[in-house]
Amino acid sequence: MSTSKFLIANKFDAAFSALVASRIAFALFGLSNTLKHDQLLSTPLSSYTQLREGIFLLRNGVDPYSGGTFRHSPLLLALFSVILPESRTYASLVWTIFDLVGAWALVSTWRARQNVQKTSRDKVVAASYLLNPYVFLPTLALSSSSLQSSLILLSVKYAAEGRASPSLLFLSVLLHIDLSTLVLLLPILLLLISDPHSHLASPRPFSANIRRILPLFGEFILYTTILSTASTIIVGGTQWIPQTWGATLTLPDLTPNTGLWWYFFTEMFDHFRPFFLMVFSVHLLIYVVPMCIKFQYDPLYAIFLLLGVLGTFKAYPTLSDPGLFFSVLSIFPEVHPYLRHPIVTALIHLHAALLMPLFNHLWLNTGTGNANFFYASTLVFACGNGAGLIDAVWAGLRIAIGKETEGYVVVQE
Amino acid sequence: MKLTLGWFLLFSTLFNNGYGWSSEIFSESLKIAPLPDGRVSTTFSFNTVLEGALPRDPRSLTSQDASQHYVLFPLTLGQILREYAVTELHLSLNAGNWNYERWGYPEEKGVGTGAELLAWMGVEGSESVDDRWKGLRNALAGLFCASLGSLDEQRTTSPDRAFFPQGMLPDWSGNVTHQLRHASLPSEHVCTENLTPFLKLLPCKSLSGISSLLNPHRVFDADWHGMGVHVSWLGAAGVQVRLTFQSVMDPLRYSRNTSRNWSLRSLFGHGIERNCPAASSSVIEVTLPDSEHPSLTPQPQTSSGSKATYDVLTAEKTLDVAMQWQDGFQYPSILNNSLPVSVTRTLRGFTQASGKLSLVLKNRRSTPQELIYLETMPWFIQFYLHTLQTRIDGHLRDDIVSHMSYNAAVAHSRPTTFQAELRLPPNSVTQLTLDVDKAFLRYTEHPPDAQRGWDLPPAVLIPLNPADPINSNNSHTYNEYRLGEPIYTSTLLVDVATPDFSMPYNVIIFTCSLVAFIFGSVFNLLTRKFVVLHLDANQQNN
Numbered sequence: 001m002s003t004s005k006f007l008i009a010n011k012f013d014a015a016f017s018a019l020v021a022s023r024i025a026f027a028l029f030g031l032s033n034t035l036k037h038d039q040l041l042s043t044p045l046s047s048y049t050q051l052r053e054g055i056f057l058l059r060n061g062v063d064p065y066s067g068g069t070f071r072h073s074p075l076l077l078a079l080f081s082v083i084l085p086e087s088r089t090y091a092s093l094v095w096t097i098f099d100l101v102g103a104w105a106l107v108s109t110w111r112a113r114q115n116v117q118k119t120s121r122d123k124v125v126a127a128s129y130l131l132n133p134y135v136f137l138p139t140l141a142l143s144s145s146s147l148q149s150s151l152i153l154l155s156v157k158y159a160a161e162g163r164a165s166p167s168l169l170f171l172s173v174l175l176h177i178d179l180s181t182l183v184l185l186l187p188i189l190l191l192l193i194s195d196p197h198s199h200l201a202s203p204r205p206f207s208a209n210i211r212r213i214l215p216l217f218g219e220f221i222l223y224t225t226i227l228s229t230a231s232t233i234i235v236g237g238t239q240w241i242p243q244t245w246g247a248t249l250t251l252p253d254l255t256p257n258t259g260l261w262w263y264f265f266t267e268m269f270d271h272f273r274p275f276f277l278m279v280f281s282v283h284l285l286i287y288v289v290p291m292c293i294k295f296q297y298d299p300l301y302a303i304f305l306l307l308g309v310l311g312t313f314k315a316y317p318t319l320s321d322p323g324l325f326f327s328v329l330s331i332f333p334e335v336h337p338y339l340r341h342p343i344v345t346a347l348i349h350l351h352a353a354l355l356m357p358l359f360n361h362l363w364l365n366t367g368t369g370n371a372n373f374f375y376a377s378t379l380v381f382a383c384g385n386g387a388g389l390i391d392a393v394w395a396g397l398r399i400a401i402g403k404e405t406e407g408y409v410v411v412q413e
Numbered sequence: 414m415k416l417t418l419g420w421f422l423l424f425s426t427l428f429n430n431g432y433g434w435s436s437e438i439f440s441e442s443l444k445i446a447p448l449p450d451g452r453v454s455t456t457f458s459f460n461t462v463l464e465g466a467l468p469r470d471p472r473s474l475t476s477q478d479a480s481q482h483y484v485l486f487p488l489t490l491g492q493i494l495r496e497y498a499v500t501e502l503h504l505s506l507n508a509g510n511w512n513y514e515r516w517g518y519p520e521e522k523g524v525g526t527g528a529e530l531l532a533w534m535g536v537e538g539s540e541s542v543d544d545r546w547k548g549l550r551n552a553l554a555g556l557f558c559a560s561l562g563s564l565d566e567q568r569t570t571s572p573d574r575a576f577f578p579q580g581m582l583p584d585w586s587g588n589v590t591h592q593l594r595h596a597s598l599p600s601e602h603v604c605t606e607n608l609t610p611f612l613k614l615l616p617c618k619s620l621s622g623i624s625s626l627l628n629p630h631r632v633f634d635a636d637w638h639g640m641g642v643h644v645s646w647l648g649a650a651g652v653q654v655r656l657t658f659q660s661v662m663d664p665l666r667y668s669r670n671t672s673r674n675w676s677l678r679s680l681f682g683h684g685i686e687r688n689c690p691a692a693s694s695s696v697i698e699v700t701l702p703d704s705e706h707p708s709l710t711p712q713p714q715t716s717s718g719s720k721a722t723y724d725v726l727t728a729e730k731t732l733d734v735a736m737q738w739q740d741g742f743q744y745p746s747i748l749n750n751s752l753p754v755s756v757t758r759t760l761r762g763f764t765q766a767s768g769k770l771s772l773v774l775k776n777r778r779s780t781p782q783e784l785i786y787l788e789t790m791p792w793f794i795q796f797y798l799h800t801l802q803t804r805i806d807g808h809l810r811d812d813i814v815s816h817m818s819y820n821a822a823v824a825h826s827r828p829t830t831f832q833a834e835l836r837l838p839p840n841s842v843t844q845l846t847l848d849v850d851k852a853f854l855r856y857t858e859h860p861p862d863a864q865r866g867w868d869l870p871p872a873v874l875i876p877l878n879p880a881d882p883i884n885s886n887n888s889h890t891y892n893e894y895r896l897g898e899p900i901y902t903s904t905l906l907v908d909v910a911t912p913d914f915s916m917p918y919n920v921i922i923f924t925c926s927l928v929a930f931i932f933g934s935v936f937n938l939l940t941r942k943f944v945v946l947h948l949d950a951n952q953q954n955n
Contacts, residue, residue: 037767049797049848056799060817068821068829069795069850252824254853255766260924266912267856267920283928287935294939312931364765364910371912379923386931393938400943407948412941 015123019130027092035141042143043316044253045071055081065239071247073176074231074240095139102150103129105157110331112160113196128330134323145318159188160196172223179248180314189213190299199297200399206296248315259317263375308389322385338395348384437485438462441623446700451665451673451742456520457658464651470585471498471538487614493552497545501533501578507639508603510903521657525871525901527599535589546594558606564596570830575787580645599868599904605629622689626681635660671742676735684733695725707738753876758902765910772845776837783877788831792822793852800848856912869905
């Protein structure tokens, strides 16, 4: 037994080292210069060029939030103006480290869910994150969405391990980087007061005392207040709020991305714009409470589903947002047999992943396609994400019924 | 006719005395200069001075203004200036690109392509400068039939290091400071509908005097033409309104052989038939070239050095000044001009998402040249200042650009203003490059014919010359430098990505359907219970 455990551990270390080595090799290929302008990999809210510009402006005594296109959080500005990777090689390494931390957090979450120290599946989980092209391409483009994915995974990892303070701290940092991660707050709080183990097959009413959420929520508010105050002090005013949080709500920059918002609001009639901005923002929040109620016995699964919602519907998504959703799917092996159409979802994704860069290039670079081509491919991509999300909801519920037996059929009433 | 006007002038002078203005003086002049490339530059200048007048105090905007009675001063323009309490105003409407390389400096320095409006206004008072600026540009748009109304906040900047008032700024005994507003619209086309209201502001319209030469058929056929309105306060001397019209005409184009002979008749269609009775002086000044000696007919009244002048008021009518060259025109191989630097600005890059702005400056002199560089860009061109690179003869240098000031654009509202000081080494070629992003516009923000692209305003370079302690009274100084004449670069055309303009309904329908489908499916799964049904062959048939 101990030898097999040792073997597993050794195997995992070897596999993990191989993955790390391959990722570092990719990082050193110097693809970042070619990929940094790719609109699928970084948005105006997460691009490395904008970050460099903000730091340059800050160093030259210009307020980066006085206007312009700098929309990163002041926390990132402060962080990177201290450890700024000036050279791209160094930056690529830092970004690869973000991914490694994310993979480690995902593996830790998996172990916490299984309540074991090491499993034979660890390397599959790590590989699902490190070798997911949706995750590592944004990293090569030095998009801050990689950092965001890692922080989400860290926050979930600490929540799964029941360590409230680091989890809530990471969540409140996340809130500063991207406002839409607010939807993860409720399931993470529920996860903190319950347990991360899989109860999908045996649903039960929420057992923990719901009142225990309140002090945790207070702690989250405290961290958020502290970080907001710190941001205000760093910038010397509150002008960062409309530039960062405001941008996710009002969509001032209509640069194409993989999401649904940009073309919708490019083509929107001016007098309907505020209404639909409100609808799209509120639409993200609508899923939170129903998911948390339905999956009250397994908040980790609710987090997973809400990641799928974010990847499909958030304001400025990159490929790493749906990528995170599909990587996290690897820690729920129990639902895999109950997925209804994984092949269809995978093929839709293959289709969209090939068409999106192609149509983006045809429209903007060669001028032989137009905006509709790229819009259509993002619609297909959203269909793929939606199919994955719906299938995950189905499988998460269906598993409770168990295997079908001859002569019986499982349906919804 | 002459007599009645004389009486009228007398009465009005007496009448105006009651309102504190002693008199109005109108003078007109025409400067004609042959250019090295065979073309002829003509500059009309119509100058009206309202003696002893003071621009309106912005604090008095709430109270009733004094009645305005003018004889020679253009009333419609005067009303606009008083209504919005404008101290100094420069409006120029130009068609074409002034070729500094061939033509040297222009007589009137505001030669940026399209419309450019500059105004200084007092800050104090109930109405804000921006409100008055909005009123001013709309009023001027109506007055000159130009699209100045679109010089909105998306185009307005305050580049206070590059532009300085020509006249003086009063403080109305109360420490009123002034603010500058500047906007340019490079896509504005200047044509006869702008000239007609311009001529209406002149006391003699285009009926007599020098202004009778402003024949739209000829001046709009010129290689380059532009008009300007310049209002400034000269201190005790009063308020001056200077209306200018510049054109560059090409006699070679009209001649069968290579002769660059010109006359007023060949340039403007006719000579001057009669005087403008309102003009106190009316002068035609012809610049004579240094090397060759063409003959002038009729004989100029005064001729000193390189200038020959005709006094139109006393000259014999019909006055038709003509210049005759002895030999045919040979295009010069080298064009010498007094320009300190030559500038080329381009926007490079093939994608519709980003590009590279490049500025190439040539300093031909053997002394270093300092310049102020002003770049104003609409918000959809977004600068990445950290990518600013300077190369001298191909080698990276970081000591060329200094004293940068940057006012970043705000999406959908404010333009970028970038000002910096450049120091060009002697006999060098300096290249500045800057990465820019081209933003994606809402479909309602695109102009008609969106695929044509957007014109970007010209950059302005102001040479800084070492201050001359003796002659520094009349010019503005900047850090112990004297500001030279501005050099406008050519405008740029940027290709911005366009959405499909026929798609709004389709996009709303497609996206909303997809969102509704996913939303519906998810909630369908979440709200309905799973049940296990027994499959009975008999029951299923029912």
